Amino acid sequence: MTAPVSAIPGPRGLPVVGVAPRLLGDPLEFMVRIQRHYGDLVRLSLGRHTMYLAIHPDMIKRITQENWKNYIKRYPAMDEILGQGLVTSNGAHWLRQRRLMQPAFHHQRIARMASIMVEEAEQMLARWETYARTRQPVDIQHEMMLLTQKIIVRTMFGTSLNNDEAEAVGKAFNDTLNWAAGQQFRWWQPPRSWPTPGNLQYRRNLELLERTVYRLIEERRQHQGEHDDLLEMLVTARDADTGEQMSPKQIRDEVMTIFLAGHETTAGTLSWILHLLAHHGESERKLRAEYATVLGGRNPTPADLPQLPYNRMVIDETLRLYPPTWILSRVLVEADTLGDYELPAGAVVALSPYVTHRHPDFWPNAESFDPERFRPTAIEQRHKFAYIPFITGPRQCIGNNFALMEMQLILPMILQHFRVSAIPGYPVRPIPRATLRPGPMQWMEVRRVGEG
Numbered sequence: 001m002t003a004p005v006s007a008i009p010g011p012r013g014l015p016v017v018g019v020a021p022r023l024l025g026d027p028l029e030f031m032v033r034i035q036r037h038y039g040d041l042v043r044l045s046l047g048r049h050t051m052y053l054a055i056h057p058d059m060i061k062r063i064t065q066e067n068w069k070n071y072i073k074r075y076p077a078m079d080e081i082l083g084q085g086l087v088t089s090n091g092a093h094w095l096r097q098r099r100l101m102q103p104a105f106h107h108q109r110i111a112r113m114a115s116i117m118v119e120e121a122e123q124m125l126a127r128w129e130t131y132a133r134t135r136q137p138v139d140i141q142h143e144m145m146l147l148t149q150k151i152i153v154r155t156m157f158g159t160s161l162n163n164d165e166a167e168a169v170g171k172a173f174n175d176t177l178n179w180a181a182g183q184q185f186r187w188w189q190p191p192r193s194w195p196t197p198g199n200l201q202y203r204r205n206l207e208l209l210e211r212t213v214y215r216l217i218e219e220r221r222q223h224q225g226e227h228d229d230l231l232e233m234l235v236t237a238r239d240a241d242t243g244e245q246m247s248p249k250q251i252r253d254e255v256m257t258i259f260l261a262g263h264e265t266t267a268g269t270l271s272w273i274l275h276l277l278a279h280h281g282e283s284e285r286k287l288r289a290e291y292a293t294v295l296g297g298r299n300p301t302p303a304d305l306p307q308l309p310y311n312r313m314v315i316d317e318t319l320r321l322y323p324p325t326w327i328l329s330r331v332l333v334e335a336d337t338l339g340d341y342e343l344p345a346g347a348v349v350a351l352s353p354y355v356t357h358r359h360p361d362f363w364p365n366a367e368s369f370d371p372e373r374f375r376p377t378a379i380e381q382r383h384k385f386a387y388i389p390f391i392t393g394p395r396q397c398i399g400n401n402f403a404l405m406e407m408q409l410i411l412p413m414i415l416q417h418f419r420v421s422a423i424p425g426y427p428v429r430p431i432p433r434a435t436l437r438p439g440p441m442q443w444m445e446v447r448r449v450g451e452g
């Protein structure tokens with residue numbers, strides 16, 4: 001017997017706005033608390049809308065795997081930015097694009113991108129020599145954003161952004177996304193056509209991004225056949241039935257999507273790792289010992305990575321504590337049963353890796369940083385759907401292996417050359433914007449290894 005949707009427990013909100021102010025205020029703390037209080041499926045009234053937060057791994061399995069076709073994406077705030085790209089599209093269109101783009105993420109192809117990742121990291125570390133010498137605090141999040149942005153542009157689109165371009169584009173992306181993410185929980189917003197300062201800035205940012213993306217596409221059309229990367233696949237693809245090429249707008253949507261999805265998430269995770277290690281000396285020592293034994297100071301290659309298990313465990317545990325995609329949602333096409341409840345067609349279900357990664361039944365002492373949770377024996381014993389930084393099922397992240405390799409290469413490069421430490425009085429906590437990033441005082445100190 002299932003209960004109706006009205007029986008799903010949840011906090012009582014205020015008239016008109018529901019719990020929206022609490023979700024906007026401190027969503028992470030709020031969502032973890034309501035899981036403890038109301039259980040595995042919680043009703044959240046946001047005024048005019050109601051959302052159901054599904055937390056239990058069994059529900060994650062149902063939504064993302066068993067009945068995934070019944071749970072579609074609807075991210076209206078992202079429509080203008082990402083259009084019909086892979087993250088935001090659905091149905092047959094999504095499937096065709098996913099099949100087309102999947103080969104760009106084949107593991108052998110990704111392994112060939114390692115040298116670009118290492119080269120870009122070397123250039124960043126060369127800059128850090130100056131920071132270390134002059135004892136200048138480093139904005140770690142910003143450094144990681146620049147690095148991962150340059151890597152995604154070179155590996156996927158076969159071109160380089162200079163530093164000024166990377167700065168401008170990175171900032172425009174960031175502002176646009178955070179603006180869009182902020183719209184999710186608003187109970188009211190001025191229409192896009194109104195010339196509010198926020199709307200005008202958003203327009204300017206979007207225009208800059210589009211100019212950059214269309215330029216990349218145009219350059220590639222003029223040099224078609226000279227590259228072997230994702231952009232080449234997009235520009236040369238032809239529909240199997242009609243023989244038609246992809247429209248410039250569709251290529252623009254995919255390029256924007258990969259550019260967006262492919263750098264900020266990884267940058268945030270790398271920043272978190274450095275912040276966490278700064279407070280967990282034992283883990284840092286273990287990492288350094290592993291690097292010393294396997295690498296002895298040289299740069300890593302993809303072939304070294306299986307010999308660096310602790311390196312991977314630290315990354316996995318960081319993605320558990322601070323999953324960049326801390327919340328996402330789906331809309332039901334037809335009614336479905338989740339746990340003891342029947343949800344109707346049209347219901348909006350939210351999934352929060354941040355909350356599921358803290359479920360007390362699967363993650364004892366969930367707030368503590370403990371890479372040992374990711375020893376293979378521990379992983380085997382855990383519910384597979386209790387750990388979802390990349391989501392699971394057919395719509396899981398297409399770039400998961402790319403991101404994992406990138407982080408596994410960059411981390412030893414940084415730590416073999418530099419000590420990265422917290423600056424006393426600079427507090428860091430998770431800031432839930434478009435992704436979950438460390439802030440507000442993300443600066444850290446870097447010192448050459450072996451120097452005071």
Ligand code: HEM
Nearest residue numbers: 086087261262265266325328389390391395397398399403
């Ligand atoms: C630590 C790094 C990353 C994390 C935690 C992450 C996380 C995620 C998550 C949770 C989703 C599902 C979103 C949803 O269902 O709404 C997703 C989808 C996606 N990600 Fe990632 N991602 C990362 C890196 C990357 C990279 C490096 C790329 C590209 C090079 C990428 C490209 C994509 C794309 C295209 C999708 C949509 C896939 C589809 O629906 O078919 N991601 N990612």
